[in-house]
Amino acid sequence: MMIRSLTIIGFLAGASAFSPSPSLVVGRTEAAVARGTTTSITRNLVVSPDDLTSMVDLSTSAMQQLPVLDTSSILTSFTDQGQNLAGIFFQASLLPYLLFLYFLSFRANRIPEVANFGFQFILLFVISTIPAGIISKVVYETSLANVDYLHGGAELLLTVANIMIVWGLKEASTSPSAPSLGLPRAxxxxxxxxFAATCALGPNVFGAETHSAFLFGIGDLSPSMTLDLPWVSHSEPVNALTIPTWMIHFSSVIEYLVAMDLVWKFSRVTQNEKWKGLTWGMLPLHASGICACTYHLFYNPSSLQFLVSMQAGLTLLGNITCMIAAFRIAQSNGWNFDEVNPLPRSNSDPRGLVADGIAATPLTLVEPTxxxxxxVAKVVGLTVGLSYLIKYGSLGIDLPFEPNAAIALAMVIGIPGITAYRYYKESSFDGEGNKELFSFGDTSLSMTDVKKYGVSGTVAYVLTELAFWIVAFPVAAFALYQSTGHWPDVINETGDRAAVLAFVFAGANVARAFVPLRLGAALALAPWVDENLLGGKNGDDGEPQTEV
Structure with a gap:
């Protein structure tokens, strides 16, 4: 639009300098395609001086309203993202995820190529949020979460990735002919x-505004219909997610849960129990998704901004745990450091024969449940039902309009906790499902009990403490916001950094009252650490070590 306006102005200004009459004659050549042949048509456009003045004024006004993406604004957006806690966490999470992809793609793992592509496609989702976030900040002067058409479009890429993961794992586990990668990849x-075209053309060409609806808001009820609902007692704010955007979010969460279950079952398909560790590794990423949905439930309030930092922290933690799980899978299938040697091995070199043999072993197919x-019907039904329930059902209660940090934290911890409990119950019994591998026993716990588990107990305790710190920093940031009215800048402001550390230190002292619970969590985690992270270093039975 800007180029067209400048072209018209240039032609008109040039013609006005040489026209001897009150009218301007502008020659314009257009290409016309008719019946497969191209002809050149020259038309005369007659414009009066008054019309010219009006067009120049109109074009100038239009250009003034167009957003200008200057370099300084873009750099400011990058700097803003790079210096806050969430930006630091997200940047740090990239390397673990790349290593996760490397280990997951090891040939002997026999990961279905469609599912493997799905995990790789998540990188494009991450990349897409960068220009979308910059456009939201520079053009619309708000966060990506409040620009519905960009927000929904970016999340759509995550949904596509999850569909690839689910489809690839399910078909490879139940069908002798795995799906081809060609069509899904295309x-x-x-x-x-x-989506890239939407980012490039949305603000200028399509005239998309801050709250333009993703997919034109298909399925949304009109404001009058919404107010006529018998339970409605509140009006939606302008940044409320549309039905298509809510559906994208819920479908991503549901598909990811299905993917976790299929990864768990893939241990039977490959006859390798290490795959169950990847399901556990994916759990923090599931919690990260719940963080985002919780934030949107409360209409993205600044008072719950700590959820954004927590989401980034859980993403970092999840990428690390997935990387560890994928490394263990690859290692169990014959991966060693010789695999990173760029020099080709000779045909007589025995290294890699184990991995080659496993890679050639067909998968053990299971009957589809x-x-x-x-x-598909279940996923679609749950997605549509939850989307309408949350978007319109929540208008009848006060909770979404009164942001509550305690309730938000309970949702973020509780929902993934239910998922974790399910897999904990499955992994706490032997193959026949009747022998419990671990029980709390005596309730008087101390570090001595943890040490009885040797390395497993120590690693489990470190993981529980790491989980505490992942939660502590966002909570401390929120506490500082409540006290001072601004979010901490832990990079540039010494005072903010000291205040956050002081809040965390105070919280750590309060947490001393829950030491038995934390030790119990470490003890409960120790058998899983021994089995899934350390490969049974404490013995085959997973029992604590005893001193003689």
């Missing part, structure tokens, strides 16, 4: 291209 890349059609 459709995924087309989706990415469409439900057809693809039933699975």
């Amino acid at each position: 459709l995924s890349l087309v989706t990415f291209g469409l 439900e057809s693809n059609q039933v699975l």
Whole structure:
């Protein structure tokens, strides 16, 4: 639009200098395509001086309203993201995820290529949030979460990635002929291209505004219909998510849960129990998704900004745990440091033969518990139902309009906790499902009990403490915000950094009252650490070490 306006102004100004009459004659050549042949048509456009003045004024006004993405604004947006806690966590999470992809793709793991592509496609989702975030900040002067058409478009890429993961794992586990990668990859890349075009053309060409609806808000009720609902007692704020954007969020969460379950079952398909460790590794990423949905439930308030930092922290933790799990899977399948040697091995070199043998072993297929059609129907039904329930059902209660940090934290911890408990119950019994591998026993716990588990107990205790710190920093940041009215800048402001550390220190002292609970969590985690992270270093039975 800007280029077209400048072109018209240039042609008109040039013609006015040489025209001997009150009218301006502008020659314009257009290409016309008719019946497969191209012809050149020259038309005369007659414009009076008054019309010219009006057009120049209109074009100038239009150009003034167009956003200008200057370099300084873009750098400011990058700096803003790079210096806050969430930005630091997100940047640090990239390397672990790249290592996760490397280990996951090891040939002997026999990961289905469609599922493997799904995990890789998540990188494009991450990349897409960078320009989308910059446009939101520079053009609309708000966060990406409040720009519905960009927000929903970016999240759509995550949904596509999850679909690839679920589809690839399910088909490879139940069908002798795994799906080809060609069509899924093409459709995924087309989706990415469409979103890239939306980012490039949305503000200027399509005239998209801050709260323009993703997919035109298909399925949204009109404001009058919403107010006529019998339970409605509140009006939605302007930054409320549309039905399509809510559906994208819920479908991503549901699909990821299905993917975690399929990864767990893939241990039977590959006859390798280490795959169950990847399900556990994916749990923090599931919690990260719950963080985002909780933040949106409360309409993205600044008072719950700590959820953004917590989401980033959980993403970092999840990428690390997934990396560890993928490394263990690859190592169990014959990976060693010779695999990173860029020099080709000779045909007589025995190294890599174990991995080659496992890679050539066919998967052990299992009977599908439900057809693809039933699975799709369940996911779609839950997605649509939850989207309408949250968007319109929540208008009848006060909770979303009165942000509550305690309730938000309970949701972020409780929902993934239910998922964790399910897999804990499954992993706490032997193959016949009747022998409990661990019980709390005596309730008087101390570090001595943890030490009885040797390295497993120590690692489990470190993991529980790490989880505490992942939660402590966002909570401390929120406490500082409540006290001072601004979010801490832990990079540039010494006072903010000291205040956050003081809050964390105070919280750590309060947490001393819950030491038995923390020790109990470490003891409960120790057998899993021994089995899934250390490969049974404490013995085959997973029992604590005893001193003689």
